[in-house]
Amino acid sequence: MKSIEVLGNWKSNKTRGEAKDWIQKFSSQNTTIKPGIRTILCPAFHHLDLFLEAKLPMALGVQDVSPYPSGAYTGEISASMLSGTVAFVLLGHSERRKYFEETDNIIAKKVAEALRHTLIPIVCISQISEATTLVNKVPQFMQNGLFLYEPLTAIGSGQADSPENADAFAQEVITTLGPIPVLYGGSVKPENAAGFFAMEHISGVGVGGASLDPVQFAKLIEVASSCSK
Numbered sequence: 001m002k003s004i005e006v007l008g009n010w011k012s013n014k015t016r017g018e019a020k021d022w023i024q025k026f027s028s029q030n031t032t033i034k035p036g037i038r039t040i041l042c043p044a045f046h047h048l049d050l051f052l053e054a055k056l057p058m059a060l061g062v063q064d065v066s067p068y069p070s071g072a073y074t075g076e077i078s079a080s081m082l083s084g085t086v087a088f089v090l091l092g093h094s095e096r097r098k099y100f101e102e103t104d105n106i107i108a109k110k111v112a113e114a115l116r117h118t119l120i121p122i123v124c125i126s127q128i129s130e131a132t133t134l135v136n137k138v139p140q141f142m143q144n145g146l147f148l149y150e151p152l153t154a155i156g157s158g159q160a161d162s163p164e165n166a167d168a169f170a171q172e173v174i175t176t177l178g179p180i181p182v183l184y185g186g187s188v189k190p191e192n193a194a195g196f197f198a199m200e201h202i203s204g205v206g207v208g209g210a211s212l213d214p215v216q217f218a219k220l221i222e223v224a225s226s227c228s229k
C-alpha cells in the first residue's frame with residue numbers, strides 16, 4: 001500500500017482561542033483516517049499543549065527548530081527540547097529563506113540537529129539543487145527525512161502546479177538522490193488534491209491556507225482516504 005501524507009502548516013496564524021475552536025470543529029467532523037494515511041499538523045509552538053491534550057488522530061510537528069543545541073541561545077527552541085513532544089519539524093520553507101534569510105547552511109544545521117534528536121525533518125524545496133545541497137551536507141537525511149516540493153509561484157496564490165509537473169519534479173529528486181518521500185505543496189485544496197494523490201512519485205500533500213479551516217482539512221483527509229489503494 002502506498003502511504004500518503006497530509007501535512008498542514010498553520011504558519012504564523014491563530015490565537016489560542018482560534019486554535020481551541022479549530023480543534024473542537026475538527027473533532028466534530030469525526031474524520032476517519034484510513035491506515036496508510038498519515039496526518040501531520042504543524043501549529044505554532046504555543047498551541048502544542050492544546051493538541052497534546054486533545055489527542056486528535058494526527059501527528060504533531062513544528063515549523064522551525066534551532067540550528068544549535070540546548071544552551072545559551074536566547075529565544076531558540078532546540079531539537080532536544082522538542083524531542084518526545086513532536087515527531088516532525090518543517091524546515092527550509094521559502095518564507096523562512098526569504099524573510100529570515102535562512103541559507104542552505106543554516107537549514108542543513110537545523111536538519112542535522114533535528115535528526116540528532118530523532119525528529120523527522122520535512123524539508124521544503126523549490127529546485128533540485130536545494131535537495132542535492134542538503135543531502136551533500138547531511139547524507140543521513142535520506143534515511144529519515146521527507147521533501148516537500150513547493151514551487152514559489154504556487155504558494156498561497158491559488159495557482160497550484162499541475163500534478164504531472166509536480167510528479168516529474170518528484171521523480172527527478174528520486175532519480176538523482178535515491179528513494180525518499182516527496183510531497184507536493186502550493187495551493188492544494190480538497191478540490192484539486194486527488195490529482196496529486198494519484199501521481200506515482202508524490203507521497204502526499206502539504207497545505208497552508210486549507211489547513212486553517214478544520215472542515216477543509218478534514219475534507220482533505222477524506223480525499224486522501226478515497227485515493228488510497
Ligand code: PGA
Binds near residue numbers: 155156209
Ligand atoms: P498554501 O501554502 O497551501 O497556502 O499555498 C502552502 C505552503 O506554503 O506550505
